[in-house]
Amino acid sequence: MSTKSRYLIKFKHGDLAYLRERLLADLSREHFAVLLGKTHKIDGYTMINVIDLLFPGQSDYNQQSVAFLRIKKDFIHRALVELTNRYDVDTIIDVHTHPFTQGSVSFSATDDGDEKTFYRFLKEKFAGINYASIVFSQRKYSARVWTFSSGSTIAKRALLKTQTSRENIASADFHEDADEHSAKTAVTGVEGFFNRSAMVLGLDVMRTIMHDQVISIVGVGGLGSIVAEHLIHMGFHEINLIDPDVLELSNLNRVVGAYYKDAQQKLPKVDVVKRHLTNINPNATVTACKSDVHDKEIERVLALSDWMIVATDNHSSRLRTQELSIKYFVPLVSVGVNITVKANKIEDMSGEVITARVGDYLCLNCLNRINPIKVASERHPDKIIREALVKRGYVTGQDIKEPAVKTLNSSLATMAVEVLVNQYTDVRRHVPILVYENNGHMSIYEDRESVQQRNKHCFMCNV
DSSP: SSOOOSEEEEEOOHHHHHHHHHHHOOSSOOOHHHHHHHHEEEETTEEEEEEEEOOOOOGGGGEETTTTEEEEEHHHHHHHHHHHSSSSSOOOEEEETTTTTOOOOOOHHHHHHHHHHHHHHHHHHOOSSSEEEEESSSSSEEEEEEEEETTEEEEEEEEEOOOSSOOOOEEESSOOOOHHHHHHHHHHHHTTTTHHEEEEEOOHHHHHHHSSOOEEEEOTTTTTTHHHHHHHHOOOEEEEEOOOBBBGGTTTTTTOOOOOHHHHTTTTTHHHHHHHHHHOOOOEEEEESSSOOSSSHHHHHHHSSEEEEOOOOSHHHHHHHHHHHHHTTTEEEEEHHHEETTTTTEEEEEEEEEHHHHEEEEEETTTTTHHHHHHHHHHSHHHHHHOOOOOOTTSSSSSOOOOHHHHHHHHHHHHHHHHHHHHHHHOOOOOOEHHHHEEEEEEEOOOOHHHTTTTTTTTTTOO
């Protein structure tokens, strides 16, 4: 996540593109919209999730020209009524265009006065309502979040964040630092570390993933450690490793960067993998979090990420990661494997990669990839109930170590990183569920059936 601003306005997949397309379709006049959002404040950041887009009809304009507009109060009143009657929103964002400008854009003095007056009105009349504003030129934007401090009304510059970097547009307020630009050019130069990657992905993509993206990996065992290594080799420079477990001898057949002595000393997996990644690229920022995804401090880590990758072997951690993904509008990649062996014969060797972007209305829950009984057996606060679920046969195999080989993990980890990188390059068609099978012969295919049969009224992702 960019550290340029501590104020972020986050969109569901496709919503920012739709908003701009609708407002900028007619460049002969300014146009207006109201967004309803939910504000989260965490670790000094203010993040606004855009939940709904409201557009006025032509009759809702008092005046409208190429450089001026005036909206009737009735439209704003209707928006405020909806805002105050809903539990899922607490923020109003007004949006207008400067269609006469192609590039740089800024709020006018008239905008300043009108918005400051409106914000003061909101503070006087409503409790707990937040306010922000956006202005679009044809190619860029300026955004701000209004705050009230020590009796003064202050507008803080904000960044717009989308589910994929390809949907982002340039900010008129924040510019790439010249030193950072020079450093990245040096790294991707002819003799640079990532020169060969830049030949494939393009310099712009390399600059994005090297400078402005934070990837958090939940679970850094046989799958997650390989994912992490791939990310470092692909050029990602900021990675969070999240796993509460220590390394054991049985992990050595698949955890990259792990040595026999590490397992003897029972070193934390995150520390072992961090050592491996920073040995590859000392300039990378790798944070080792020896914590469970349910721990409160991990919520902050995931909320401030650009992507989450979950590679754990239990249902409760996957459910929690998915919940935080939706809460903070951070897209998720879920990767998992399965090996079934009976009578010393492999019956199944397979895995899948699921991409769940907020706004696609698809998640691990509606796809039935989360077993609520297994979640209860793993996380129910009452130990007696957890044990009873096992004793009564509702949950089986809890004490059995599942088979695991690095070849399967490597295949799925590679698929997961390829799917993630495609979110930046957009070279291939987006596939929500990609399945790998090695039963009789190796194959990779799209699982369309699960997508079609998912719960369309899912309480989790139908935001």
